[in-house]
Amino acid sequence: xxxxxxxxxxxxxxxxxxxxxxxxxxxxxxxxxxxxxxxxxxxxxxxxxxxxxxxxxxxxxxxxxxxxxxxxxxxxxxxxxxxxxxxxxxxxxxxxxxxxxxxxxxxxxxxxxxxxxxxxxxxxxxxxxxxxxxxxxxxxxxxxxxxxxxxxxxxxxxxxxxxxxxxxxxxxxxxxxxxxxxxxxxxxxxxxxxxxxxxxxxxxxxxxxxxxxxxxxxxxxxxxxxxxxxxxxxxxxxxxxxxxxxxxxxxxxxxxxxxxxxxxxxxxxxxxxxxxxxxxxxxxxxxxxxxxxxxxxxxxxxxxxxxxxxxxxxxxxxxxxxxxxxxxx
Amino acid sequence: xxxxxxxxxxxxxxxxxxxxxxxxxxxxxxxxxxxxxxxxxxxxxxxxxxxxxxxxxxxxxxxxxxxxxxxxxxxxxxxxxxxxxxxxxxxxxxxxxxxxxxxxxxxxxxxxxxxxxxxxxxxxxxxxxxxxxxxxxxxxxxxxxxxxxxxxxxxxxxxxxxxxxxxxxxxxxxxxxxxx
Numbered sequence: 001x002x003x004x005x006x007x008x009x010x011x012x013x014x015x016x017x018x019x020x021x022x023x024x025x026x027x028x029x030x031x032x033x034x035x036x037x038x039x040x041x042x043x044x045x046x047x048x049x050x051x052x053x054x055x056x057x058x059x060x061x062x063x064x065x066x067x068x069x070x071x072x073x074x075x076x077x078x079x080x081x082x083x084x085x086x087x088x089x090x091x092x093x094x095x096x097x098x099x100x101x102x103x104x105x106x107x108x109x110x111x112x113x114x115x116x117x118x119x120x121x122x123x124x125x126x127x128x129x130x131x132x133x134x135x136x137x138x139x140x141x142x143x144x145x146x147x148x149x150x151x152x153x154x155x156x157x158x159x160x161x162x163x164x165x166x167x168x169x170x171x172x173x174x175x176x177x178x179x180x181x182x183x184x185x186x187x188x189x190x191x192x193x194x195x196x197x198x199x200x201x202x203x204x205x206x207x208x209x210x211x212x213x214x215x216x217x218x219x220x221x222x223x224x225x226x227x228x229x230x231x232x233x234x235x236x237x238x239x240x241x242x243x244x245x246x247x248x249x250x251x252x253x254x255x256x257x258x259x260x261x262x263x264x265x266x267x268x269x270x271x272x273x274x275x276x277x278x279x280x281x282x283x284x285x286x287x288x289x290x291x292x293x294x295x296x297x298x299x300x301x302x303x304x305x306x307x308x309x310x311x312x313x314x315x316x317x318x319x320x321x322x323x324x325x326x327x328x329x
Numbered sequence: 330x331x332x333x334x335x336x337x338x339x340x341x342x343x344x345x346x347x348x349x350x351x352x353x354x355x356x357x358x359x360x361x362x363x364x365x366x367x368x369x370x371x372x373x374x375x376x377x378x379x380x381x382x383x384x385x386x387x388x389x390x391x392x393x394x395x396x397x398x399x400x401x402x403x404x405x406x407x408x409x410x411x412x413x414x415x416x417x418x419x420x421x422x423x424x425x426x427x428x429x430x431x432x433x434x435x436x437x438x439x440x441x442x443x444x445x446x447x448x449x450x451x452x453x454x455x456x457x458x459x460x461x462x463x464x465x466x467x468x469x470x471x472x473x474x475x476x477x478x479x480x481x482x483x484x485x486x487x488x489x490x491x492x493x494x495x496x497x498x499x500x501x502x503x504x505x506x507x508x509x
Binding site: 105106107112113115116121122124127131202204207214216218 | 412477481
């Protein structure tokens with residue numbers, strides 16, 4: 001088991017959640033015009049839906065109920081598939097991510113959210129409950145388990161993974177390990193450069209050129225579509241090219257996932273065995289170590305751990321048992 | 330560098346250039362503002378300087394400028410409804426409203442919405458608010474056009490216009506007849 005000081009991680013997580021809760025609790029109560037009295041009961045304007053300004057939480061909730069329910073349903077599917085380590089449910093989740101989160105909602109976590117975070121300029125909480133649910137779910141799952149978001153929730157990542165499933169493996173080009181490990185850092189560079197560019201110029205339009213998530217809105221210039229086409233063609237040859245080497249959001253979540261509380265367990269046999277390392281499509285396993293910031297919790301290695309026919313841990317145990325049984329008889 | 334004097338000269342020139350461009354931008358803000366005010370309130374002949382309020386606003390005058398006949402009010406949504414925020418900060422819009430509570434025009438001047446280029450930027454968005462009564466429901470999907478996938482942006486900008494206009498109306502307008 002490699003999990004360096006879980007206590008420290010748990011404490012960090014609690015602090016983070018508390019800060020988040022506090023800011024959210026304070027936010028709706030700030031008023032710009034405290035001196036302005038609330039509308040009088042005999043307000044002569046009689047705006048048809050005046051009560052909306054002092055709308056109760058239940059009404060706000062009702063307006064967003066369908067959106068929230070659909071999102072909760074999707075997250076439930078995601079987590080059930082993750083905890084059951086079910087490959088089938090994972091593919092269903094990714095299909096739903098492309099159709100529902102991608103083309104229908106088209107609100108993924110984007111670098112614009114990171115821009116907003118630098119100035120704490122977030123949408124109004126009570127009017128955008130679904131967005132907050134989405135963002136908080138992403139952050140919390142990342143801190144608890146790792147880049148689950150990248151592996152099965154992000155619509156673009158899901159799309160390229162589904163693409164990879166369809167493309168004949170003959171076309172695939174495996175990047176040499178040493179180059180791959182260096183290329184992993186490009187995304188951190190891109191994240192830093194993009195955020196710095198934003199801080200200096202306050203111009204968000206850069207997001208169009210560093211991430212392709214706008215594609216789901218189907219609104220873009222010809223140049224953007226051409227760039228996307230090039231990226232997708234490259235993705236046919238190098239699987240998950242964008243997610244592994246370029247995505248600034250992935251880099252941000254990668255930084256966050258260094259806090260991961262519940263890590264993938266490793267057997268002592270993992271020091272010498274290479275099965276998982278070879279299976280990992282994300283290049284996240286290096287020898288005995290799993291690099292948390294590259295791991296997207298795809299479950300491939302964990303399914304191998306559970307496989308008593310393949311994992312040396314179980315094979316060795318079995319052999320010992322057989323030997324013990326032989327000695328008894 | 331081999332020639333420090335050349336480098337210093339270039340640096341100084343660059344600084345001067347930056348300062349000049351700033352000065353040039355500072356010189357004409359009023360002309361820009363007047364043009365913007367005129368666009369959201371074409372019927373007015375002149376506008377007051379910004380009044381502190383609350384909420385902060387411009388008064389639009391009609392007829393002979395000396396008569397000071399009030400035709401309506403113009404305000405920035407970011408000042409009348411400062412807490413409203415879209416995806417990444419407020420969506421800055423200039424809104425004109427006549428004395429009867431009918432909107433005369435909306436102009437989106439600044440925003441940082443990722444999907445703004447196809448939701449609030451096209452003139453179609455601002456145009457639909459012209460001649461809209463502030464007693465209308467302003468419901469996205471009903472009397473305000475919805476733009477799929479840009480929900481947060483459209484909802485936030487619509488709320489800013491509606492709530493800002495109502496706040497200004499409550500402060501400065503006389504409700505038309507008490508016909509209720």
